[in-house]
Amino acid sequence: MSSKSVLGRGVEALLSDDPFQEEGDKFFLCDIDKIEPNPNQPRKYFDEEKLEKLADSIRERGVIQPLLVSPGKGNRYILIAGERRLRAARMAGVDEVPVVVMDSGTDNESLELALIENIQRHDLNPIEEATAYARLIDEFDLTQDEVARKVGRKRSTITNVLRLLNLPESIQLDVAQGILSEGHARVLLRIKDDPEKLQEVRNRIVSEKLSVRESEKICRQKKVKKTPRSTPSKPRQSGDELPQTYCKALATQLTNHLNTKVRIIQNGTRGKLEIEYYSSDDLDRLVSMLTG
Template sequence: MKKNPLGKGLESLIPKAESTRTIINEIDIADIKPNPEQPRKVFDEEALSELTDSIRRNGVIQPLVLAAGEEEGEYIIIAGERRWRAAGLAGLRRVPAVVRVLTHETEKLELALIENIQREDLGPLELARAYKNLMDTHDYRQEDVADVVGKSRSAVANTIRLLGLPEKVIMALEEGLISEGHARALIGLDEKKAVEILFKIIDNSLSVRDVEKLVSKKEREQIMHKEEDENIFVMSLKAEMEEFFRTKIEIKPGKKGGTINIRYSSDDDLDRIIKTIRGE
């Protein structure tokens, strides 16, 4: 399992009010940039307006957590993007911040993800995309993500499954027309059936329990058995390929087909893998 470089998590990077050893700097707002891997993409305008009013009256109480950017004198937000946005709207030119040295790009995403989870700021789809980003971009397994965010592997897996829903269902969830519970009840259904039930939810204000009744017990059992069979097959195939190629293999099933990624650590390793494929 990938070792968590964060140690005790976000609390170890955000200064406590009574700390006397942490140096808090005043940083120009113009020199601060949002974290491109910030999992939170949508900021509630009403909540942001309230925070702006509070900062206008009281200033920024909790310092931002920043990391050095690519350009000299530039900083990337690790924690506190809402405060940064609100401070700008309040007319502040500088904000209090703690600058941390992060040795891995992955830490920026981990910290941003943990901060939002602890504050319960992320929507279900934002959370799912953040998990998937850690897995796709930073070579994490579901177990690694679960370890970082302090959740069970099954909770992480169930959240990621939301991304496999039909586009119309995803849009309805993003727009708040249905709840996460509604969306979960539709996971695994074929697109036609899922969209059909989606319209019934919206038109008739159905509860999650109502939706679960619409999705028959037999359908739910078929979905579960199918996923279990597919997971067993994929895991077995993955183990067989890793033994054959002597490297890490990543199999990503999709709605139509999928992808197989073969990892290599150096040019020599790549040459070895190619020779293995050729049977040399």
């Protein structure tokens, strides 16, 4: 089986029926330390909990589906597809894993196989999936129809997922890390040209745990409701603590100004101010605002 014959059909085609008997495929147990990760790996985030579950399965039953590799230098091999299995096997303390050696003609063929294999396994997050589609289109000069056929998806699915790359990088990071769902991201696409409203709606989705439908209602509003920025006058007080209505007004003002949830917690004449952040980028944004 030549490398070109499997391009466009993915690794499932390569490993179907009894592929190890076909001419050109080399199957054997390989020393795990001789396998180097694929530098073109499209997946960037690996769920540690899922890896541990896979490692438990490997401890019990071994690696059932072989990894796809190509020959490297010095009797070593380059991983083309199967990085999750490789990582989990290392976690499980396995010394050898089954591999299929494929004489990949070029780095481009290796990249295309890795992209297709990862997409077909349904374990990329939406942003990684969108990035993989974009790379297939840009680096292999494919149309969306051709990508859809290669990965077994509808063209409309490819189009919708690719649109996620139009979101700001900070929102893409939220989606990649699971802070925002793909459904929420699609809603935010409607207001991507209004950065202030986009960030405010995003913060409300996270802090208030809004559903996709609730998020849609907010995005349809001409303006997100804001409390006037004028500082409320400090009322006279008879006790040690400030009135709750006054503290709530201050917290609302800060929330609108910082575009994140703020709470004032009193303890007699003392208290503390809590400011929430939802990612490292969000923290950097808040620090910049507070320090000027």
